[in-house]
Structures are given as C-alpha cells and as structure tokens.
Amino acid sequence: MSTFSTPQASSRETTEGTIYSVTGGDWDQVAAEIGSAKEERVVVNMGPQHPSTHGVLRLMLELEGETITELRCGIGYLHTGIEKNTEFRTWTQGVTFVTRMDYLSPLFNETAYCLGVEKLLGITNDVPERATVIRVMMMEFNRISSHMVALGTGALELGAITPMFFAFREREKVLDVFEKVSGLRMNMAYIRPGGVAQDLPEGTVSHVRELVKDLRKNFKDNADLLIGNSIWIKRTKDVGYLDLAGCITLGVTGPVLRATGMPWDLRKTQPYCGYENYDFDVITADTCDVYGRFLIRMQELEQSLRIIEQCCDKLDQLDGAPVMVADKKIAWPAQLALGGDGLGNSLDHIRQIMGTSMESLIHHFKIVTEGFRVPAGQVYTPVESPRGELGAHLVSDGGTRPYRVHFRTPSFSNLQSTSAMCEGSLIADVVAAVASIDPVMGDVDR
C-alpha cells in the first residue's frame, strides 16, 4: 500500500476488488497501483460532479485498458418532484413548474403543457392566431439558444474553446429578446393556457428583423470553425454510432434520429401551432454519428431563422389582435405591463379592480386563487423540442388542479442510448457521445 498525497485519496479492499478514491493530482500513484494489480478490468465512476458530463450525470464505466466494456448511467441527482408538485397547484400555476424542467428550452415545456391543457378544455381552436404566432417565434428563438449551448458546450468538452465564446455571444442576443418580451431570460412562464402572458412590447418585430440578419451573419463563425476542421472531424466522425434501428427501438428522437437519415420532425409530420403554414426544411444527415448530429444542429439554426422571418410578417398583419382566449373564465385577468424594474401589473387593470368594479375584483380574486375547472379526461400532446419529442401526458379529474402531469422528455429517452453508443469505444469518445445527445439533466430527472 503506497502513501497518498491527501487523506481523502486512499484505497481499500472489498469483495469486489480494490477501490481507489481519486482526488486529482495523485494519478501517478493510482496508475502505479493499478498497474501492479493482476486484473485488467477497471471500474471508473465519472461524475455526477464532472465538467464534461453535461450537468449532474453520473456514468459508471467498466474499462479494459481504455476500451469501455460496459457503461451505465446514474441519474436522479436533479430530481425535484415537478410532476408531483403540479398536482397541488392550479392548472395555470403548473406552467411555472414545468418551465423549469428543461431549463435550456423552457418555452417548449410550456407549450407542450399549455397545448395539453387547451386540448383538455377543448379550446384548441379558440387560441388567437397572434398568440400562436408569438409562441412559434419564441420557440424558434429558444431552439436557437438551446442549439447554441449544445454546440458551444459540446465543442468545449472536446477541447475547442472559441466556438463556446461565439455560441454564447449569439445566445446572449436571443436571451435579450426573451427578456424584452417576457421580462425573463429563462423559466419565463410566458406561454399560458389560452395564449401568452402578454403582448409583444412595441418595437419587438423590427428588433427581431434586425437580429435575424445579425444572427445569420454570425452563425457562419461557428460553422467555419467546426465544419471541415480536421481535429473536430477526428473527434466526432464515426464516434457514438447509433443507426435507425437502434434509435427506433430505444425511442430516440430529435437530431440523433435525424442523423440516421430519417426525416422525422413533428413540426412537419404532425404539425401543431400552425407549423404547416411555415416554409422550412427538415435537416437530416446519414452519418449516424456525433459529427452528423452537430451538423444538423448547425443547419437547423438557419431553418429557425427562416421561420422567425415568416413569423415577423404574420405579426405585422396581426398587429393589435388579442393574445389570450376571449373566454374570461379561462383567460388570466391582469394584463401585465413592463415597468422600469421588470414585470408589474397593468395600472389600468389595478384601477379597474380597486377603483371602479367590485365584480372585476371578485372575478380576479376567484380566478387567481381558485383557477379554472378542466373537464375530466386524459391527453397527450407532443411538440418537437430541440432535443426531440417532448410530450405532456395530462390527466384531469374535473377539478382546478391537475390529477397527474407526466412529461415524456426527450433527454430521458435519448440518454438511454449512451450505453449503445459508447460500449466498445474509447473512453475519450464518451464525452463526445454524451455531448451529441445534448441531455439536460433537469429534463431527465424532472
């Protein structure tokens, strides 16, 4: 038994073999000890606190030399009981919870949930068109900001630092739009059952038009850095291979599925939110590997910009149209207003409920504290999130609170494929494979 540099670093004998605790800076000792052991097989625990596992993901790797013979994921470190919590709040309050699941694409969580509530209420066709167009615009911006994190952190984990700076530089501009529109940069709870929380502030559409031009120009920076870069290709080409059959049986969707050449995108195949009225392409690749998945994400940015441009045209035509259902028994009563310090209630509304109309005050109080009743039944509403199919399974018992909220999250299903992608490959490729799945642990664990 050799001496270790810190008291935390040590080794002990168990029935499973020798267990080494590694604290960093003591690799030489560990390597020397393992080198003298008879067995070739080493079990390494990676994470849950590890800079390249994309959040609190724990990987248990069984290695023969540098080759992985078995990989298992340990998840649950970010389980926050969102599904259970929603059962104790009104349907509207549920938005505030579900937006926190996939924190890189909160607007998709909100949309899937609200589409479900609207389907249960039977008001899908009553949602005003302007609200739907705003939802689409915000979702596509969210797709851009989410793909930017995937690209930036994915490249960073493989040792390329510059793409990260470029990606976050552009993402910042997108988050500025979110802040301008909803008051918040993430977890906005902006999309509500029946529409959106408030109309776009003045000047948004012209700002967005300018931004689209700017983003289109700047996206080239990252594309130029990565596509055709020989180091990038060596780290990603033929790595993390998963073909169509593997994707189908594991229920993998999103860019990972489209990298097998399958043009499956719910926006095209089963349109929601009026996606059938937009002109865009479904991007595919036929490489089944990490390279193809990142290539798809890069090219989807341009498709999102195309959709946003079309949204701007529609929003110009729909200027002044309502953004919430007309039914006052469902619509949130207060129109929020953006004050100098962020969000605030509309002063007109305050004047009405406090100064002129007792009935308005009662109505406001009732719908805010009690909420609305949703007819009993169950629905499943899927949307195409940046990571794949995000579906909300909602059950109502006819009350003012959900009976059961379950989210079928793409990160959860896609993460299952890590073993299939990595077993038999080298340990360095695990990082590339996990990055290409782009799991968000908040989405996995809920």
Added chain:
Amino acid sequence: MSEQKGMFGASGTGDTSGYGGLERSAYSPTSASRPYGSYFDDVADELEKAFPEFSDAIEKVVVDRGELTLHIKRNRLFDVAKTLRDTETLRFEVCLGVSGVHYPEDKDRELHAVYELLSMTHNRRIRLEVSAPESDPHIPTLVEVWAGTNWHEREAYDMFGIIFDGHPALTRILMPDDWPGHPQRKDYPLGGIPVEYIGATVPAPDNRRTYR
C-alpha cells in the same frame, strides 16, 4: 377519481362559499362505439384481424379528444404490444414511454400504466392503458418489445411501485436506492414546511385550503 362534494375540501358544514350543493360524480371514461372515426377504426380492424383473442384482451376502447385509448388486460399486454409492433398494417415501432397513474378510488384497478405508441410508418398515435390492483401490482414488462421502455418502466416502478415482471433490472431510477415508499402515489404526502413571511405563516402546499 373520487366523488366530490363542495368546493373547499371541507367535509361536513365547513363550506362557507354558498356553493355547498355542488356535486361532481366520479369520472370514468365511457366506452366508445363504432365507428370510432379518424384512423381508429382501421387500427381496431387490423388489430382484430392480426390478434384473434382481441375481444378477450381488450377491456375497453375509449375515444376522447381525438385520441384512441385501448384498455388492455394485463396478462395479454405483451401479446397485444408485439402484435401492434410487428403487424405491417399497424407497425407501432416506437413506444414513447410509460406513465403511471394512481387512482385510489378505482377499486382493484388502482395502478394504471399508460403507454404512448407512435407509428412512424403510418404517422399514427395510439395509447395503451393497463391496470393492476395495489395488492398485486404486477404488469408484464415490454422491454423485449421496445427496448426504450427500460428506463420508463423503472421510473413507473420508482414513483408508483408498479412491478414490471421480467424487467432485466427493475431498480429505482430517480429516487435513492434506499428510499421508502413510492412518491407519486396519491397517499404519499407532498412534504414541505410552513414558511413565515412578514409576520404571517404560509402553510406547506399540501396543507393549504384548496379549491377543487
């Protein structure tokens, strides 16, 4: 889902709202009759053709809000699932997951497992629903049919205590291994502590007076 009276959750005379007479009967989805509409008739016909014991396996067909739900007896689940996947005219090749639901009032059918199926070939969706009593919470696993249900079944086991017979490694997935109980059952408390804020105390969410 239980029969409910009043709006405030109080039993007896605790209701001060003036709406004490409000009653809502327990919800139970009604069985649909032919024609189901949309592609649902097609799916039912093809399944009947491909699966001779159809009438024995299916408890109920529910068509609600444009979605088809097949309630299936648990001992037939595996065969029905395999038929749905393998028959060329059905070809539900993707199972999107398992969602558990706990209905404590639904005697001897307390625990439900809900499977969302997707056919990319025919661009269709259906839902399977299976139930098991709390006293015998066993449902056959579908990992052999759709490998992707592995983690989803582990989650349903973790959260609801549904035991999926034949699952290769049915262990907890989100909660710690030594966690007692199944958190998303209705009789499992939400937890939480009262919070004091500017002199007033706000009770934990599951202890607040609520409107139902």
